[in-house]
Amino acid sequence: MGVLKKINTVRRTLMRSLTKNIGKSNAEQGITLVNRNEIKRVLICRPNARLGNLLLITPFVQELEETFPNCEIDLFVKGSLAPIIFEKYDHISRIIQLPKKPFSNLLKYCSVWISLKKYKYDIVINVDQGSSSGRLATKFSNSKFKFFGDLPFSANLYYGDYAHIAKYPIYHFRDYLTKLGFEKRESLIAPLDLKLTAFEVAEGKRTLRSLVKNYKKTICVFTYATGTKCLSESWWEDFYNSLKSEYENYNIIEILPIENVSQIGFKAPTFYSKDVREIGSVIANTDLFIGADSGIMHLSSAVHTPTVGLFSVSNLKKYEPYDNNSIGVDINTVSEKEYFKVFNTILDHGKSGIYSKAI
Numbered sequence: 001m002g003v004l005k006k007i008n009t010v011r012r013t014l015m016r017s018l019t020k021n022i023g024k025s026n027a028e029q030g031i032t033l034v035n036r037n038e039i040k041r042v043l044i045c046r047p048n049a050r051l052g053n054l055l056l057i058t059p060f061v062q063e064l065e066e067t068f069p070n071c072e073i074d075l076f077v078k079g080s081l082a083p084i085i086f087e088k089y090d091h092i093s094r095i096i097q098l099p100k101k102p103f104s105n106l107l108k109y110c111s112v113w114i115s116l117k118k119y120k121y122d123i124v125i126n127v128d129q130g131s132s133s134g135r136l137a138t139k140f141s142n143s144k145f146k147f148f149g150d151l152p153f154s155a156n157l158y159y160g161d162y163a164h165i166a167k168y169p170i171y172h173f174r175d176y177l178t179k180l181g182f183e184k185r186e187s188l189i190a191p192l193d194l195k196l197t198a199f200e201v202a203e204g205k206r207t208l209r210s211l212v213k214n215y216k217k218t219i220c221v222f223t224y225a226t227g228t229k230c231l232s233e234s235w236w237e238d239f240y241n242s243l244k245s246e247y248e249n250y251n252i253i254e255i256l257p258i259e260n261v262s263q264i265g266f267k268a269p270t271f272y273s274k275d276v277r278e279i280g281s282v283i284a285n286t287d288l289f290i291g292a293d294s295g296i297m298h299l300s301s302a303v304h305t306p307t308v309g310l311f312s313v314s315n316l317k318k319y320e321p322y323d324n325n326s327i328g329v330d331i332n333t334v335s336e337k338e339y340f341k342v343f344n345t346i347l348d349h350g351k352s353g354i355y356s357k358a359i
Contacts, residue, residue, distance in 0.1 A: 058192050060166075088195035123146075126138040196281055204284055250287075290343070
């Protein structure tokens with residue numbers, strides 16, 4: 001581990017210890033709001049730069065748009081991906097971006113924090129209760145109502161999908177709003193959504209067609225993931241050979257990561273791009289996405305392609321793809337024969353949404 005990584009690890013541990021009680025005094029706040037139309041400005045705090053974590057707050061943005069139809073939403077994030085991900089969200093007004101590498105951009109990092117004081121909000125929301133920076137940003141901001149993301153009730157007793165990282169913050173927020181006099185929403189949590197335009201989807205179709213040069217159905221694989229989530233080359237080699245054998249009448253393409261590496265030695269036709277929306281537009285035109293837990297897996301979910309997440313170390317219930325006939329598979333407990341049955345069922349039914357639980 002490098003020196004900067006060690007410093008960052010110590011910093012995170014220290015910050016969590018210092019900020020864990022921030023907002024506790026607000027937990028039982030009970031002030032009635034007369035009219036939901038009074039909520040005009042909302043700030044979402046998710047100071048994280050990762051593709052997956054930013055995509056996973058798109059359901060929360062949709063929740064706010066439906067709950068407060070007249071509101072403008074600002075985002076407090078890290079890095080440069082958020083403007084791309086939320087490009088087509090009409091209610092997004094301002095994106096406050098911390099630099100991805102604070103130690104290399106200390107002055108800008110401080111100035112972004114100070115800029116939080118420039119605006120007054122009706123509600124400020126910390127999406128991840130475990131985020132020290134998110135709790136600090138919520139505390140530091142100007143707002144009458146502040147939601148710190150703490151656990152106000154045993155939601156897991158009432159919701160089978162409570163553990164999912166895109167869903168439990170919304171369940172908590174719905175409960176919080178009842179303390180402000182609003183009726184509790186009981187509708188299904190929205191899926192991840194990149195909101196591709198018809199033009200983008202059409203361009204993705206053209207790109208895919210030029211890659212495969214035929215009209216057959218296409219299976220898309222993503223063989224990379226970070227750290228221990230990345231399955232070995234030998235695992236992927238065996239899997240890819242089985243996939244080719246089982247689906248001779250399908251195209252199989254590989255989406256490459258930004259590192260431009262392949263766990264199957266570039267044996268399948270490959271697509272490489274640094275443009276998240278361009279990658280999403282290609283995946284949107286495929287019939288099935290298969291990949292380990294990663295930002296690209298969540299991107300596949302966000303463009304509504306049936307997605308199978310291959311989990312080996314990650315918390316499956318927390319991160320599995322959902323909606324649009326998607327599912328998470330624990331490869332430690334499920335045999336290859338069983339998850340090929342899953343692939344067959346999805347390919348037979350498309351986006352009918354027959355799966356509601358992971359296997």
